[in-house]
Amino acid sequence: xxxxxxxxxxxxxxxxxxxxxxxxxxxxxxxxxxxxxxxxxxxxxxxxxxxxxxxxxxxxxxxxxxxxxxxxxxxxxxxxxxxxxxxxxxxxxxxxxxxxxxxxxxxxxxxxxxxxxxxxxxxxxxxxxxxxxxxxxxxxxxxxxxxxxxxxxxxxxxxxxxxxxxxxxxxxxxxxxxxxxxxxxxxxxxxxxxxxxxxxxxxxxxxxxxxxxxxxxxxxxxx
Numbered sequence: 001x002x003x004x005x006x007x008x009x010x011x012x013x014x015x016x017x018x019x020x021x022x023x024x025x026x027x028x029x030x031x032x033x034x035x036x037x038x039x040x041x042x043x044x045x046x047x048x049x050x051x052x053x054x055x056x057x058x059x060x061x062x063x064x065x066x067x068x069x070x071x072x073x074x075x076x077x078x079x080x081x082x083x084x085x086x087x088x089x090x091x092x093x094x095x096x097x098x099x100x101x102x103x104x105x106x107x108x109x110x111x112x113x114x115x116x117x118x119x120x121x122x123x124x125x126x127x128x129x130x131x132x133x134x135x136x137x138x139x140x141x142x143x144x145x146x147x148x149x150x151x152x153x154x155x156x157x158x159x160x161x162x163x164x165x166x167x168x169x170x171x172x173x174x175x176x177x178x179x180x181x182x183x184x185x186x187x188x189x190x191x192x193x194x195x196x197x198x199x200x201x202x203x204x205x206x207x208x209x210x211x212x213x214x215x216x217x218x219x220x221x222x223x
Contacts, residue, residue, distance in 0.1 A: 002116055003027040005046035007037055007063065008078065009055050017050065020105045021112070037063040042133040046073065048116055053079040053086060061093045068094035069147050071135050072128055074115045078103070129164045131222060134208055136160055148206035155180055156199040163212060163222045172219040196220060
């Protein structure tokens with residue numbers, strides 16, 4: 001089930017979107033505190049954001065730019081200010097689409113569905129994996145967290161991807177080595193230990209501490 005974050009200060013519009021999209025099987029969270037939308041985004045980990053432009057405190061452009069600093073999650077702008085300048089601003093700030101108010105809920109649902117399909121179903125899977133505010137781009141090997149970024153080696157990428165795909169579960173050392181043997185480099189038990197240590201050090205370098213847990217004698221897990 002995909003989770004949507006609705007950042008809309010008009011309660012009637014927000015509630016209408018929430019009720020309609022939930023009827024289609026989506027999980028929908030509506031922002032209530034507009035002082036720190038980025039914190040809500042990090043806590044909720046949505047797969048798509050519906051962002052109004054005119055908001056209390058800071059406008060939608062500000063929050064889209066802030067989200068783009070840590071994530072490539074698609075952002076669709078909603079606004080009655082549908083002039084060309086706002087559309088250009090929306091794109092320049094990292095927006096993926098723009099829907100003018102008033103809008104038809106069927107059109108909104110179709111656009112959301114198409115955006116999610118393009119983002120997460122292309123080639124069978126998304127190259128972006130997210131965990132507690134961390135974004136891992138498995139196609140390029142970059143990990144981003146709170147505006148900081150680190151680049152991983154091929155083996156480190158394989159380890160992190162395997163753990164994130166099974167987060168909450170233990171991935172045995174044997175399974176990790178089997179996964180990495182599929183590449184062109186041989187991985188034995190000692191090499192795996194070294195690679196996990198290096199991965200942890202890189203993650204710690206951008207502020208991600210104790211994410212990878214050791215399950216002694218078994219393997220590793222991401223909680």
